[in-house]
Amino acid sequence: MVDTKKIVAIGGLGGLIAIALGMLVHGTGAEGWSAATSWTARWALIPFALVFATPGLLPRASGWFRELLRNRRGLGLSFALAHFIHAGAIVTLFAVTGGSPKLLTLLGGGLAYLFILAMALTSTNAAQRAMGRWWKHLHRWGLWYVFLIFAQSYGGRLARMGEHAPEGAFGLTVLLLALALRLAPKRQPAYLTEQP
Numbered sequence: 001m002v003d004t005k006k007i008v009a010i011g012g013l014g015g016l017i018a019i020a021l022g023m024l025v026h027g028t029g030a031e032g033w034s035a036a037t038s039w040t041a042r043w044a045l046i047p048f049a050l051v052f053a054t055p056g057l058l059p060r061a062s063g064w065f066r067e068l069l070r071n072r073r074g075l076g077l078s079f080a081l082a083h084f085i086h087a088g089a090i091v092t093l094f095a096v097t098g099g100s101p102k103l104l105t106l107l108g109g110g111l112a113y114l115f116i117l118a119m120a121l122t123s124t125n126a127a128q129r130a131m132g133r134w135w136k137h138l139h140r141w142g143l144w145y146v147f148l149i150f151a152q153s154y155g156g157r158l159a160r161m162g163e164h165a166p167e168g169a170f171g172l173t174v175l176l177l178a179l180a181l182r183l184a185p186k187r188q189p190a191y192l193t194e195q196p
């Protein structure tokens with residue numbers, strides 16, 4: 001199994017690199033922070049999609065990738081850290097532009113952050129034991145809610161058919177692949193493995 005600290009560090013490092021790239025390519029003003037906001041969300045999508053797809057992906061994975069997926073807790077924490085870096089970029093973006101998010105974004109996205117925080121804080125064996133079946137409820141519904149917010153963000157970008165449509169298409173494709181893997185049968189149906 002890949003070490004948790006390493007996976008979490010990679011999540012954080014990727015988020016910081018996304019911000020640095022935003023600054024390097026677009027400067028330290030509104031444009032740079034807007035890019036940093038988008039790129040941090042894009043980076044966080046990778047560990048999220050892996051965690052979401054793990055139930056169907058793990059039985060089909062091998063080698064190092066399998067060892068990475070086996071540390072689902074590490075991947076979840078990696079996503080949490082990367083996505084809190086997205087939050088940092090959002091706050092800075094609004095500080096630089098003097099704007100503020102729409103109420104609906106604040107409520108919908110804010111609830112997602114509450115779920116992410118609660119899931120990260122309860123990602124211990126002790127919390128899992130203490131919470132019993134509530135732990136499963138929190139982590140299952142939290143994951144689905146974050147999936148919906150990602151899908152809504154990327155779906156909205158695609159539906160508007162503006163300059164951000166390619167990012168929308170990219171994000172939705174990643175999410176739909178993760179969904180298909182999550183829902184895929186764990187074992188191949190007999191007709192696929194039987195000899196003709």
Ligand code: HEM
Binds near residue numbers: 106113
């Ligand atoms: C209160 C909470 C949140 C606020 C205010 C917020 C705000 C923003 C803003 C302003 C951008 C666009 C930056 C730009 O293009 O100029 C953005 C991008 C994005 N956000 Fe957030 N966000 C929040 C929470 C979340 C959450 C919880 C998720 C996912 C679960 C998320 C996913 C995304 C995605 C997917 C993008 C687009 C990335 C891309 O272009 O590839 N956001 N967010």
